[in-house]
Amino acid sequence: MSQAKARSSxxxxxxxxxxxxxxxxxxxxxxxxxxxIDIPWAPxxxxxxxxxxxxxxxxxxxxxxxxxxxxxxxxxGYLPLHLQHAGRPASDGRRFWAWMALFMGAxxxxxxxxxxxxxFLFFDLTAVASYFLIGFDRERREARGAALxxxxxxxxxxxxxxxxxxxxxxxxxxxSVALLSELAVPGTLxxxxxxxxxxxxxxxxAQVPLHFWLPRAMEAPTPVSAYLHSAAMVAAGVLxxxxxxxxxxxxxxxxxxxxxxxxxxxxxxxxxxxxxxxLKQILAYSTISQYGYVLVLYGIGGELAAGAAALYVIAHGIxxxxxxxxxxxxxxxxxxxxxxxxxGLGRALPALALASGLAAATLAALPLTIxxxxxxxxxxxxxxxxxxxxGMAVVAAALTVAYIWRFWLGLFTxxxxxxxxxxxxxxxxxxxxxxxxxxxxxxLVEPFARLAAGAASVTHGTAVLVTPAYHLDARPENLxxxxxxxxxxxxxxxxxxxxxxxxxxxxxxxxxxxxxxYGRLLQGVSRLSDRLHAAExxxxxxxxxxxxxxxxxLVALGFLATPTEGSYIVGDVTAGDLPLMxxxxxxxxxxxxxxxxxxxxxxxxxxxxxxxALGAAYAVMGAPDVALVAVVVDAVxxxxxxxxxxxxxxxxxxxxxxxxxxxxxxxxxIAGVSAFAVIWASLSRTPIGPSDATEQVRxxxxxxxxxxxxxxLADFRGLDTMVEITVLFVAVIGIASLLxxxxxx
Amino acid sequence: xxxxxxxxxxxxxxxxxxxxxxxxxRSYGNVGDGFSAGVIVATAIALRYVSLGWRLAERSLPILRxxxxxxxxxxxxxxxxxxxxxxxxxxxxxxxxxxxxxxxHIGTLELMSAVAFDIGVFLVVTGSLxxxxxxxxxxxxxxx
Numbered sequence: 001m002s003q004a005k006a007r008s009s010x011x012x013x014x015x016x017x018x019x020x021x022x023x024x025x026x027x028x029x030x031x032x033x034x035x036x037i038d039i040p041w042a043p044x045x046x047x048x049x050x051x052x053x054x055x056x057x058x059x060x061x062x063x064x065x066x067x068x069x070x071x072x073x074x075x076x077g078y079l080p081l082h083l084q085h086a087g088r089p090a091s092d093g094r095r096f097w098a099w100m101a102l103f104m105g106a107x108x109x110x111x112x113x114x115x116x117x118x119x120f121l122f123f124d125l126t127a128v129a130s131y132f133l134i135g136f137d138r139e140r141r142e143a144r145g146a147a148l149x150x151x152x153x154x155x156x157x158x159x160x161x162x163x164x165x166x167x168x169x170x171x172x173x174x175x176s177v178a179l180l181s182e183l184a185v186p187g188t189l190x191x192x193x194x195x196x197x198x199x200x201x202x203x204x205x206a207q208v209p210l211h212f213w214l215p216r217a218m219e220a221p222t223p224v225s226a227y228l229h230s231a232a233m234v235a236a237g238v239l240x241x242x243x244x245x246x247x248x249x250x251x252x253x254x255x256x257x258x259x260x261x262x263x264x265x266x267x268x269x270x271x272x273x274x275x276x277x278x279l280k281q282i283l284a285y286s287t288i289s290q291y292g293y294v295l296v297l298y299g300i301g302g303e304l305a306a307g308a309a310a311l312y313v314i315a316h317g318i319x320x321x322x323x324x325x326x327x328x329x330x331x332x333x334x335x336x337x338x339x340x341x342x343x344g345l346g347r348a349l350p351a352l353a354l355a356s357g358l359a360a361a362t363l364a365a366l367p368l369t370i371x372x373x374x375x376x377x378x379x380x381x382x383x384x385x386x387x388x389x390x391g392m393a394v395v396a397a398a399l400t401v402a403y404i405w406r407f408w409l410g411l412f413t414x415x416x417x418x419x420x421x422x423x424x425x426x427x428x429x430x431x432x433x434x435x436x437x438x439x440x441x442x443x444l445v446e447p448f449a450r451l452a453a454g455a456a457s458v459t460h461g462t463a464v465l466v467t468p469a470y471h472l473d474a475r476p477e478n479l480x481x482x483x484x485x486x487x488x489x490x491x492x493x494x495x496x497x498x499x500x501x502x503x504x505x506x507x508x509x510x511x512x513x514x515x516x517x518y519g520r521l522l523q524g525v526s527r528l529s530d531r532l533h534a535a536e537x538x539x540x541x542x543x544x545x546x547x548x549x550x551x552x553x554l555v556a557l558g559f560l561a562t563p564t565e566g567s568y569i570v571g572d573v574t575a576g577d578l579p580l581m582x583x584x585x586x587x588x589x590x591x592x593x594x595x596x597x598x599x600x601x602x603x604x605x606x607x608x609x610x611x612x613a614l615g616a617a618y619a620v621m622g623a624p625d626v627a628l629v630a631v632v633v634d635a636v637x638x639x640x641x642x643x644x645x646x647x648x649x650x651x652x653x654x655x656x657x658x659x660x661x662x663x664x665x666x667x668x669x670i671a672g673v674s675a676f677a678v679i680w681a682s683l684s685r686t687p688i689g690p691s692d693a694t695e696q697v698r699x700x701x702x703x704x705x706x707x708x709x710x711x712x713l714a715d716f717r718g719l720d721t722m723v724e725i726t727v728l729f730v731a732v733i734g735i736a737s738l739l740x741x742x743x744x745x
Numbered sequence: 746x747x748x749x750x751x752x753x754x755x756x757x758x759x760x761x762x763x764x765x766x767x768x769x770x771r772s773y774g775n776v777g778d779g780f781s782a783g784v785i786v787a788t789a790i791a792l793r794y795v796s797l798g799w800r801l802a803e804r805s806l807p808i809l810r811x812x813x814x815x816x817x818x819x820x821x822x823x824x825x826x827x828x829x830x831x832x833x834x835x836x837x838x839x840x841x842x843x844x845x846x847x848x849x850h851i852g853t854l855e856l857m858s859a860v861a862f863d864i865g866v867f868l869v870v871t872g873s874l875x876x877x878x879x880x881x882x883x884x885x886x887x888x889x
Contacts, residue, residue: 624776632784636874639791644885702844704857710778714859714866718838721862722827725869729820732873733813739880745813 005080008093012076015097019072019104023065026108030058030451036114046175050115055454059310060111060239062451067231067321068104070430074325075100075223077426081332082221086137096136100227103129107232111239116165116175116197119243120158123200123236127155130233134220146219149518153213154233157203161240164196168247181246181461191251197244198254205237205291208264212515214288218280222328225280229287230324231317238294238313242306245459249301259299263392265292270399272509274406274491275502277338279327282407283320286363286400290316293378293396298459300385306459307466308377310452315362315374315441322359322434323407326352329427330411333420339407344416352428353412355435360408362438364401364488365481370441370448373468375484379477390476394484401488402498409492445469548671555674559681569684580620587613595668600645608638625709754796758806761789769867770854779863783870790871791878799882812875819868826862838862 029035036052053061079093103126110122128151135147168190169175172183184190206214206229214234218225228234241248241258248254269289276282293316297309329352330345331337346353362371375397382393441448449466456464471478491498510516573581590610594603611634619627696716697708705711713721736745765782768775790809793802803809830839840859842848849856 625778625781628777628781629784632781632788635788636784636791639788639795640878640881643791643795643881703840703859704842704844704848704855705859707776707778710776710863711859713778713780714862715838715840718827718840718859718862721866722823722838725820725823725866728873729816729869732816732876736813736876736880739884745810745876745879 005090008080008090009076011094011097012072012079015101016069016072016076018101019065019069022104022108023062023069026058026061026065029053030062030454034058046169046173047117048115048176050118050176050178051109051112052114053112054458055451055456056239056242056310056458057112059314059451059455060235061108063231063235063314063317064104064107064111067317067434068100068107068227070434071223071227071321071325072100073426074226074328074430075221077424078223078328078332079221081424086139088139096133096221099129099132099136100223103133103228103232107236110236114177114243116161116168116177116180118175119177119240120162120165123158123161123204123240124155126233126236127151127158130154130217130228133224133228134217136221136224137219140219143219146213146216150213150217152522153210153518154200154204157200157210159200160196161200164193164200167193167196177243177247184247184250186250190247191254194244194248194251194254195257198241198248198258201237201240202258202261202295203237204240205234205295206265206288207237207261207291207295208268208288209514211265211269211288212513212518215281215284216515218278218284222280222324222331225283226321226324226328229284230320234287234291235313235317238291238298238309241295241298242309242455242459245298245301245306246461248298255299255301257299258295259389262292262295262297262299263396265289265295266392266396266399267292268505268509270396270403271502271505273403274399274498275506277340279331279337279339279342279407279411280324282339282403283324283327286323286403286407287320289396289399289403290320290363296389296393296396297378297381300381300389302381302384303456303460303462303464304377304384305381306456307452307464308374308381309459310455311370311377311448311466311468312374314448314452315370315438318434318438318441319359319362319371322431322438323356323363323404325427325431325434326356326359326411329423329431330420332427333423334418336418339410341417342411343414344412345420346412347416348420349412349423349428351432355428355432357408357412358435358438359431360404362435362442363404365397365484367470368442369438370445371438372442372470372481373445373449375481376468376477377466379480383476383480390480394480394487397481397484398487398491401485402491405488405492549667552667552670552672552674555678556670559674559677568680580617583613583617583620587617595665600648601642604638604641604645607641608634611637625707751796754792755805757792758786758789761786765867765871769860769863770852779866780870783867784874786867787871787874787878790875794878794882799879799886802882803879809875809879812872812879814872816869816872816876819865819870819872823862823865823869826858826865829858 030053034053034055034057036054037049038051039049041047041049051057075096079096080090083090083092106122106125106129110119110126113119113122131147131151134150135143137143165175168180168184171189171193172180174180174183203210214229217229220228248258266289269285269287269292273282273285273289276285290312294309294312297305297312327337330342330349333349334342334345336342358369362369365371365375378397379390379393383390445468449468453464453466456466587610590606590613593606594610597603597606612631615627615630615634618624618630696712699716700706700708700711703711703715705715765786768777768782768785769779771777790802790806793806797805827838831837840857840862842857854860
């Protein structure tokens, strides 16, 4: 037990160290000006390993590793307690850290990828890792369902991204984002392709109407939520939008679509966040709402909005991960996860209260936090677009103010309902550090602005300046901020006004919302799959005739339609063919014995005689390689058959179905005759002239070999062999897991 | 169970291993490759499973319990030999020594990356088949 614990904390320590090194490396690379590599890895398919640590890459890499470091430190304190509460062994933690580290790596890779296919790969890698992280408490049914939902919604939508990429490739002949930005021209195809990619991004960033997976995903352990659902997984969607913005901007329709989806997400997420009682649910809906802001900014487009979006992602990532960790710490300390059961924790947990208060202030865009600047830039971009968008921006910010202070005040002020237990320092320190970063950003915003400007330059296509600052005058941004605070404060202190609205919306969403349709769809697909399975098991597997018969008939029809002149040549038979003929006669005799024999073992032995006879025939014909393989494979199959059959219960009575048997014989004869005809015809027309085979025979000595089959397997077609043994390995592990319920041995 | 089988089957592993190694060592010039060698060794191991039962077979030869590791290690090894060239800019599966260059011999063993790849294939095939036989044996004997 103690050894397992030590190995588990070793895993946690390694993950923390990895995140720290990655953060230092990211910051160093950013300050050094970045780098780019571009290696073709499948040139015939136009695939390149095109990675660049440019402005956008730097921002998301620093965010993923920085927030990652804070969350990993938090997780090192959280996970042992979490496993202990669930009664699970400490060794389970190692799996957790492996997936977390993989997720961070995938995120950094996605941040730097500049090739659509590469982006798709990293995108899916994050989805796979998130599946295992959200479903980490796999003994709980809700966790498994949540993991599946997150994986299906983001994974299936990611296919839309692949479709969009292939469409663009078909038109412009490249997957490179940089080249596409130069080549692409406005048109229906470009619009459809970019819209498809945007769908994937919208699902990933949990935007309406594909947002419903995120609240469910709160089944995950808190460190997962604090990482994936603040700065990583959901950020992957807007990262893709930021990278491809020059392409998206080719058609105003796509941008307007983003604008509408963004505002819908802000409103739906914000109102539903006000309706929630569970801490992490409030934050989940808040995330939906907050990424709505970023979508709106990308929808507005232009220099200002690009800079605002970049700074927004930074500020939100810092604040939201701190708030998620606050929620986790409170739940861990009190065992309560409902706002209505909590309150007055400020005196017992002063450091946490202060730090999370600063995080909440960041989200609510109060001055002296970096959050103020995110809203300043947001308002500036919205006002530029027009009065309607500007007004909506104020409403959005007001909703944020209302729900986040409802969260914080509900937790730390008012009447104390539960007494918190003692909590490790590791569950508070990361929150404090992030709060300090948020405040430092509020005073000294220049480094953050520079990071955002670098990213915005990539998004916008040309160099962008991001210059947030405090201005003590009556400019629109300041007035809008004050209006938002006032409106939000009103919403906060007047529950009688907001409650009916938000409860009604929540009920409406449950009844006819997208999550309802997801459930219906999943049930339908499951039913269809059951039906296919039943058909396959009941009708096909038990009577192979159903496959053989149509195949035989189709082949016979094919022969009727093709000229057969010269197709059936009977060659000469010489004395040297005698051994071959004897072996083939043996094979035929064995083949006739197989179906005639009753019982189990004798047909198997007859089959093996057939196999060995054919193997010997290959040897006689001068193909010792094929013969060797045929003999060893036949030996294995015989052994397996004998082994399994010897353990089956004995046959009692006779099982005969005359009608069915006649049908089986008929199908067998038709299939056999047509196979015979096909093989005879193909052997009658041996190809003349150079072929791959003769070329490979000629080249074999230069590959230092004398046996052409060996050289083909290891050298000429080495990649094929590699894929085949990989498939073999995966299949065996799969079979083993099925037989042993998830264990490989 | 037949006495001859019970006596012969467990003793076949030695000769089978020797045959498998011989096939690999002499592989490039002669018939046979990592796949055949792997199947031959796995067949001999399977015979042990059949004759001794899975518990005794694995107790008497504990390395069998490491079969998943052998298969996975072989896969990584094969991957390494096939893709190592990428690091210096060669396409995958560029084997060394190249055409026209001399081959170093140790006895009949040829020091070539293609032979190393073959050894990886051998390990994957042997390991995978042993895993399958193990599970089959457990499944079958569990119902006895």
